[in-house]
Amino acid sequence: MKREGSPLKGVMTIALKEAADHMTSARMHLIMLLVLLTAAGAVYAAIDQIRATTSEDPFLFLKLFTVARQPLPSFASFMGFLLPLVAIALGFDGVNGEFGRRTMSRILAQPIYRDAVLFGKFLGGMLVIGIALLTLWLLMIGLGILLLGLPPSAGDMARSLAYLAATLIYTGVWLALALAFSTLIKAPATSALAALSVWLIFSIFWSMITPFVANVISPVDPFNPISVVNAFETQQALARISPATLYGEVAQMLLDPASRSVGPVFMSQMQGALVGAPLPTLQSILIVWPQISGLFAAMVLLFTGAYVFFQRQEVRA
Amino acid sequence: MSTHVIEATGLTKRYGSSRAVDGIDLTVEEGEVLGMLGPNGAGKTTTILMLLGLTEASEGSIRILGKDPVREPLAVKRDVGYLPDAVGFYDNLSGRENLRYTARLGGMSAEEADRRIDDALQRVHLSHVGDHRVATYSRGMRQRLGLAELLMRDSRIAILDEPTSGLDPQSTTELLELIRGFAKDGMTVLVSSHLLDVVQSICNRVALFNKGRIGFVGTVAELAQNVADGAFHIEVGADGFDVGMLAEEIDGVSGVTADGDGFWKITASRDIRPDLAKGIVEKGGALKNLDAHRVTLGEAYNLFFREAGNEA
Numbered sequence: 001m002k003r004e005g006s007p008l009k010g011v012m013t014i015a016l017k018e019a020a021d022h023m024t025s026a027r028m029h030l031i032m033l034l035v036l037l038t039a040a041g042a043v044y045a046a047i048d049q050i051r052a053t054t055s056e057d058p059f060l061f062l063k064l065f066t067v068a069r070q071p072l073p074s075f076a077s078f079m080g081f082l083l084p085l086v087a088i089a090l091g092f093d094g095v096n097g098e099f100g101r102r103t104m105s106r107i108l109a110q111p112i113y114r115d116a117v118l119f120g121k122f123l124g125g126m127l128v129i130g131i132a133l134l135t136l137w138l139l140m141i142g143l144g145i146l147l148l149g150l151p152p153s154a155g156d157m158a159r160s161l162a163y164l165a166a167t168l169i170y171t172g173v174w175l176a177l178a179l180a181f182s183t184l185i186k187a188p189a190t191s192a193l194a195a196l197s198v199w200l201i202f203s204i205f206w207s208m209i210t211p212f213v214a215n216v217i218s219p220v221d222p223f224n225p226i227s228v229v230n231a232f233e234t235q236q237a238l239a240r241i242s243p244a245t246l247y248g249e250v251a252q253m254l255l256d257p258a259s260r261s262v263g264p265v266f267m268s269q270m271q272g273a274l275v276g277a278p279l280p281t282l283q284s285i286l287i288v289w290p291q292i293s294g295l296f297a298a299m300v301l302l303f304t305g306a307y308v309f310f311q312r313q314e315v316r317a
Numbered sequence: 318m319s320t321h322v323i324e325a326t327g328l329t330k331r332y333g334s335s336r337a338v339d340g341i342d343l344t345v346e347e348g349e350v351l352g353m354l355g356p357n358g359a360g361k362t363t364t365i366l367m368l369l370g371l372t373e374a375s376e377g378s379i380r381i382l383g384k385d386p387v388r389e390p391l392a393v394k395r396d397v398g399y400l401p402d403a404v405g406f407y408d409n410l411s412g413r414e415n416l417r418y419t420a421r422l423g424g425m426s427a428e429e430a431d432r433r434i435d436d437a438l439q440r441v442h443l444s445h446v447g448d449h450r451v452a453t454y455s456r457g458m459r460q461r462l463g464l465a466e467l468l469m470r471d472s473r474i475a476i477l478d479e480p481t482s483g484l485d486p487q488s489t490t491e492l493l494e495l496i497r498g499f500a501k502d503g504m505t506v507l508v509s510s511h512l513l514d515v516v517q518s519i520c521n522r523v524a525l526f527n528k529g530r531i532g533f534v535g536t537v538a539e540l541a542q543n544v545a546d547g548a549f550h551i552e553v554g555a556d557g558f559d560v561g562m563l564a565e566e567i568d569g570v571s572g573v574t575a576d577g578d579g580f581w582k583i584t585a586s587r588d589i590r591p592d593l594a595k596g597i598v599e600k601g602g603a604l605k606n607l608d609a610h611r612v613t614l615g616e617a618y619n620l621f622f623r624e625a626g627n628e629a
Contacts, residue, residue, distance in 0.1 A: 005391040013421045021409070102405030106463070108371055109399035110422040111391045315371045316362060 010112035014120025015127060022090055022128040031089045032132060035082050039136055040143075042078050045069040047147045058278060061156035062255045064144050065163065075140070076251040079167060080244050081203055084174040086132070088195045090125045091178030093188035095310060100188060105315050118179070118310050122303060125175045130168055137164050155257070158281045163254045166288075169295045170247040174199070176302035183310045202242040210238040232264055243298055246291040253288040257281075262288065320347045322474055322505050323368065327377035330363050330529075337363045339529035340377070345507065350500045352516030353509035355526030356622060361509040362402060364526070365476050368507075369399055382473065395423070398472030402479040404463040408452035412443060412462050415451060416469055423470055430469070437468035441495060457488030464495055474505045481515050493519050513618045525621055532621060541617050551583040551609045552576075553593060558602030560593070567592045579605065 022028045049069040050060070057063060068074035073081075095118070098104040108114060137160065145151060152160070178195045185191035214235035221227040239245045249262040257278030285292075323345035330338040338360040345351050353361045366372040368379060370386030370393055379386055386393040406415045413434055420430035438444045441461040446454070454462065460480055467475045477496065481489045497519050500506050510516050516523055517537055525533040525540070533540060548571070553560050560581045564573045572584040583589070590609055597604050 004389050009391070009424070010422045013418070017418055021407075024409070101407065102401065102403055103407060104405075105366075105371065105401040106399070106404055106406075106466075107419075107422070109369055109394060109397075109401070110419055111394040111424070112422055113390065316366060 005113070007113040007115040008119065010110070010116040011120045011123065014116060015123035018094075018121055018124025019127045022124065027089055028128070031086050035086060035132075035136070036139075038078050038082060039075060039139070042068070042072055042075040043140060043143050044147075045072045046075065047143075050148070058153070059156055059159070059257050060148065060150060061141075061144055061152040062159055062257070064140060064148075065160070065251070066255045076163075076255060077248070080170070080247050080251065083129075083167065083171045084199045084203065084244075087125070087129065087171045087174035088178045088192065088199060090128060091121075091175045092182055092192040092195050094121045094125070094179045095183040095306075096186055096188050096191060097182070099186070108315055114311055115307070118183075118303075118307055122175065122179060125179075126168070126172055129171045129175065133164060133167055133171070155278075155281060159254050159257065159284070162281065162285055163251060166247070166250045166254065166292055166295070169292065169299060170243060170250075172299045173243045173295055173302065176299045176306065180302050180306035180309075183306045183313065203244045206242040206244070207239065210235050214238055229264060236263060240291075240294070243295055246295050250288045250291045250295070253284050253291075257284060259284075260287075262291070321345065321380075322347045322382055323507075324380040325364075325368065325377065328364065328367060328374055328379065329376040330360075330367060330372065331375045336529050338367070338374075341529075341531050343524060343531065343534070345505060347505055348500065348503050349522065350496075350506045350508065350520045352520035352523040353507060353526060354511070354513060354516055354523050354618070355509075356511055359526035360529040361526050362478055363529075365399070365478055365507070365509060368476065369394065369397060396472060397474045397476060398467035398470055400460070400463040400467060400475070400477045400480060402482065404459060406451040406454075406459060406462060409450060411448045411450055412438070412454065412458075412465075413447040415462065416466055419466055420469060433469045433471070434465075437465040440468055440498075441465045442491075455488075457484050457492065460484065460488075460492055461495065464492070464499075467499075472504065474507070475499055476507045478509050479511070480508060481510065481512070489515065513615055525618075527622060540621075541611075549585050549588055549609050549611060551585060551590060551593070552580065552606060553583060553597075553608075554580045554604070554606030555597050556603040556605060558597060558600055560597065560602070563596045563600070564589075564593065567596070 043064055046064050046067040046069065049067050050063050065075045068077070093100070095104075098107065098117075104117075107117060141152060141160075174195075177198060178191075181191040181195045182188070185194060214231055217238075218227065218230045218234040220231045240249075253259055253262060258276050260273065260279065279287075321344045323343065325341060325343045328338055328341040328343070329336060341360070341364060343364075353364070355361055363372065367374045368381065368386065370390040373387055381393050382396055384393050406412070407418070410418070416434045416437070417427075417430055420434065421427075425433070434447075435444070438447045441464050443458060443461055443465060446458065451459065451462070463480075475496075480496065481492055484492065493515065496506060496508065500519070506519075508516060508520065520537065522534060522536055523540060524531050533543060535543065553564075556579050560583075561573045561575055564570050564581065564583050567585075567589050569586045569589060570583055571586060574582045576582055583593075588609055590607055594604060594607060
């Protein structure tokens, strides 16, 4: 028998309440302050560097996102590192927090389906992240115009908007992860730690581990040149398990119109190419489409896992 | 239309091999206040969750206002209000905002919600703190806020899980008074508790839960009668005379035990004090004490659970 009514009834109510809660929470204020400060620092350093080294560039604006001056990393790599932290801060106590406050059974006794609670929590988090990213993006553009004295070109805008969308999906992966941990683990502190460990592993240690593992899976034979390519491809495939790697590739491709590929390129493939000439925006998107789909799939997968587990969870616990 | 607002038959809930609820049959009439009594872990909360459709029953069927809570959960939850054990609210929001949130979840318009929230807060005596954050509320105030939510939603059935646990006597009385008011307005109320006196004062009927089963359903008077057999317990003290011998000759006596030092305890189906007194005085004994009482409800309740415990 089909169940009566829509499972999405109440989703927007819950999402808006969650968003309002996040917006007013001290936790969110602190972490956004951190992000804003680092972003501002990165942009300021980038502008200095651009002034010093670049004379002319058709995509000058995009350089704001990618140029780094030692010791600061670029804006894009800052985002790749810090946005997971924002998402985890928003999601780590999403479900177990409701149990802890003993509000879950009361909310579930309202005339809504259980589905609405998790959907609402995810949507509410995404709403806040979306607003934060949009603000950050506008700030970047504004700072760029003010300090570089140049309006962004249409190509700049198209590419940075695509980058913004990809960033939202990337952050969504971590929000889904944090929510999944918050349904699986009863204690909020434990679920926060679990999510943070995954974040640390993927953003810092993963790139150190993959060469070793790749070497074991496909060792390099000094007498067989193709084994070097194989080893490199294995390593890259392993590295791409980490959402941070995928996001890094997407950012590089979207923000640098001159880059052609995220994998190894042979000399023969470069024949006839105008080195340094920009690719059309759509072509760049096309190259990293697998990465974007991968991120999206990871988000959906993690959310589905959380959803299935949440639907079967005992309410009284 | 049937007046049974709740009908549960053969309700069973298994967790692995253990049965939290084991074949419960329960019917509740419209406008009735039913007390669900039993020690912790007797299956009261599990039964409640199954009635609400928050947990799926392993076996058995439930009809709430003619609907199946698993198949038509929204319709059932619209009519049934639930106040969980130690209810929680969002501490960072005010009492009024908490209610507004649930009103929106129920699909109420903002104006209507505000009107109803005002009325409900008034009724549970929380109007003056409605705009304070719930973090500042005492336990009793939270429970009353929970009742206000049921009032605001205009539930036809209210299910209250341990509403008075952890409250001081004055808050308990206040809360019970409010619940009594609900019933007067025609709301059907289910109250679970492990305390008899809580339930006794407001319930038409009680259901005794033990080890996942219902051992007894009926009015409080019936409980006293059934469990205690309406027997009289008589304590006699007499010097220089064996009351036991005498008592066994009197009609209606079912048990005599010597308490030592000239005291006896006698169980009888009627008040045999006149016969005893006459007998003792006639035989020349010195009557020191003659006390009779029927089993109180509390004793009956304890007796029930002791017996049920022994059987298992």
